[in-house]
Amino acid sequence: MPKPKTTKLSVFKGREAKLNHAIFQTLALKGPQTVYDIHKNVKKLRGLRYTHYGNISKRVRALLQQGYVRQLCIRRSKAGFEAIVYDLALKAYAAIILDSVSLDALLDRMDEVSAMGFLAVIATLNETKRS
Numbered sequence: 001m002p003k004p005k006t007t008k009l010s011v012f013k014g015r016e017a018k019l020n021h022a023i024f025q026t027l028a029l030k031g032p033q034t035v036y037d038i039h040k041n042v043k044k045l046r047g048l049r050y051t052h053y054g055n056i057s058k059r060v061r062a063l064l065q066q067g068y069v070r071q072l073c074i075r076r077s078k079a080g081f082e083a084i085v086y087d088l089a090l091k092a093y094a095a096i097i098l099d100s101v102s103l104d105a106l107l108d109r110m111d112e113v114s115a116m117g118f119l120a121v122i123a124t125l126n127e128t129k130r131s
Contacts, residue, residue, distance in 0.1 A: 009095050011068060019059050022048055024068075024092055032072045032087040035060050060086055068092040 011020050019042070026041040027033060033041070039056045042048050063069040069092065072085040098106075110118065 009099055011063075011066070011095055012099055016059060016062075018048070019051070019055065020063065020068075022051075023056070023059055023063065024088065024096055027069070027086065027088045028093070028096070032085045034075065034077070034083040034085055036077070036083065038086070063092075068095065 011017075022042045022045050023038060025045070026038050030037075030041055035053070035057050038060065039051070039053045042051055042056060060069060064071065064086070068089055069086050070089045072087045074082050075085050077083050
């Protein structure tokens with residue numbers, strides 16, 4: 001049976017898709033972390049062993065700007081520096097779920113109330129696009 005076609009989200013497209021997946025996976029499974037901790041955990045993943053710290057830092061800042069990651073607090077490191085602790089935002093969890101579900105399956109399970117909310121969000125998107 002063929003895999004159902006899913007719509008790819010922009011966060012999981014392009015050259016940074018693999019790293020975004022890895023950052024999301026690390027934060028989802030291990031909880032809130034600093035960029036240093038994210039880097040340590042991402043390097044353990046297959047195919048990302050030689051990922052540079054700077055690339056992780058850039059991706060986390062970009063995901064923060066896009067609203068997928070949020071700053072939780074500032075923590076003092078053992079060396080005495082201040083490090084920002086990052087956590088996944090609800091938008092990231094929604095992106096992970098939407099990436100694994102086909103639109104047909106989503107529409108099949110949607111009731112009237114959910115469909116109304118879904119359409120309301122889409123309508124606001126269309127209004128902002130016209131402005």
